[in-house]
Amino acid sequence: MPNAFWCVVEDDRAGRPKKVMAEVLGEATRLGGPAEAVWFTDKATDEGLKQLGEWGASKVWLLENAAFAPYRSGVWVGAAAALVEQQSPRAIFAPVTSRQREFMARLAARLGVGLAADSVAFSKDGDRLVATRPVYAGKLLSKVTWAKSPWVATLRPNVFRPADAQPGRAAQVERPSVKIPDAAMKFVERREEVSTGLPELTEAEIVLSGGRGMKGPENYVILEQMGAVIGAAVGASRAAVDAGWRPHRFQIGQTGRTISPKLYMGFGVSGAIQHLAGMRTSKVIVAVNKDPEAPIFKIADYGIVADLFEVVPELTKEFKRLLDK
Numbered sequence: 456m457p458n459a460f461w462c463v464v465e466d467d468r469a470g471r472p473k474k475v476m477a478e479v480l481g482e483a484t485r486l487g488g489p490a491e492a493v494w495f496t497d498k499a500t501d502e503g504l505k506q507l508g509e510w511g512a513s514k515v516w517l518l519e520n521a522a523f524a525p526y527r528s529g530v531w532v533g534a535a536a537a538l539v540e541q542q543s544p545r546a547i548f549a550p551v552t553s554r555q556r557e558f559m560a561r562l563a564a565r566l567g568v569g570l571a572a573d574s575v576a577f578s579k580d581g582d583r584l585v586a587t588r589p590v591y592a593g594k595l596l597s598k599v600t601w602a603k604s605p606w607v608a609t610l611r612p613n614v615f616r617p618a619d620a621q622p623g624r625a626a627q628v629e630r631p632s633v634k635i636p637d638a639a640m641k642f643v644e645r646r647e648e649v650s651t652g653l654p655e656l657t658e659a660e661i662v663l664s665g666g667r668g669m670k671g672p673e674n675y676v677i678l679e680q681m682g683a684v685i686g687a688a689v690g691a692s693r694a695a696v697d698a699g700w701r702p703h704r705f706q707i708g709q710t711g712r713t714i715s716p717k718l719y720m721g722f723g724v725s726g727a728i729q730h731l732a733g734m735r736t737s738k739v740i741v742a743v744n745k746d747p748e749a750p751i752f753k754i755a756d757y758g759i760v761a762d763l764f765e766v767v768p769e770l771t772k773e774f775k776r777l778l779d780k
């Protein structure tokens with residue numbers, strides 16, 4: 456429908472939208488909608504389509520084709536731009552994830568419109584949409600608006616209130632015909648990452664972050680054990696990643712992932728500005744550091760000046776007791 460708020464679906468690569476889509480659809484609906492999902496996938500599931508409807512999508516533009524997986528920006532952008540031309544949405548939203556970051560920037564460039572990346576709030580100014588987004592590594596918030604539509608924006612996860620699921624509410628599913636561009640890149644090999652069994656960093660409600668103070672890769676197991684008890688993801692500072700202790704996908708900060716969990720706990724992390732850029736919007740921040748002068752204590756809600764190798768086992772034991780595990 457013309458003037459709709461489109462929400463590009465981030466999925467689990469197995470046919471189900473990720474829960475961050477409840478936040479994106481919820482915000483699109485609050486801004487006046489109608490909220491419509493646009494889903495590039497090689498395999499949608501009925502369960503996934505149902506979920507999008509229950510989160511508020513009035514329509515799902517289902518672009519289901521083997522060419523859409525694995526993700527290649529040129530293929531998605533070409534198909535999306537053709538659909539935008541046919542349907543004239545007012546806004547196009549997507550959650551901040553690695554591929555949506557790239558896709559949305561390229562789509563905005565193709566459409567010749569602005570992109571509000573990493574938005575943390577929206578408001579209306581008459582007929583215009585105004586986005587609030589962090590700048591200078593999160594030290595300032597800037598408000599931006601668009602010279603023309605569609606208004607393209609990525610939304611930071613865990614910031615916007617998720618839509619209340621409306622059981623039984625169904626979205627109309629539309630399978631548009633658009634020309635799918637040839638891929639400029641050839642698919643060579645897919646390697647599945649071994650799952651840690653813990654929640655994903657950007658989606659987790661609790662994140663445990665280990666810095667240089669962890670002293671070595673072998674010690675992250677104590678954070679993983681605590682994570683398993685309280686359902687937390689385990690991330691790292693760049694110092695730990697640069698040392699080869701954790702893969703880059705676990706890095707939190709300006710040149711890593713941006714997270715906004717309900718609870719962030721930093722262990723042996725000093726709190727450099729570039730690390731704060733990726734986690735300062737966490738709702739509650741706990742820091743464990745043996746240096747009382749560590750900068751992270753300036754933004755922490757709770758601080759423990761102690762050796763993390765004493766604190767982590769104690770906390771894990773206490774969480775187990777409290778949670779009866």
Ligand SMILES: Cc1cc2nc3c(=O)[nH]c(=O)nc-3n(C[C@H](O)[C@H](O)[C@H](O)COP(=O)(O)OP(=O)(O)OC[C@H]3O[C@@H](n4cnc5c(N)ncnc54)[C@H](O)[C@@H]3O)c2cc1C
Pocket residue numbers: 665666667668669691692693694695706707708709710711712722723724725726727728729730733743744745746749761762763764
């Ligand atoms: C362009 C640029 C981009 C960057 N991007 C990022 C980014 O995305 N993410 C990021 O994290 N950094 C980034 N950095 C690096 C950043 O400046 C810091 O160097 C880095 O965050 C430091 O990591 P750290 O806190 O783990 O290490 P350190 O600063 O070395 O801090 C280690 C802390 O551990 C404490 N400690 C040591 N042993 C213990 C113990 N047993 N118990 C408790 N505490 C202990 C120490 O007191 C210290 O405070 C970037 C830098 C640049 C220049």
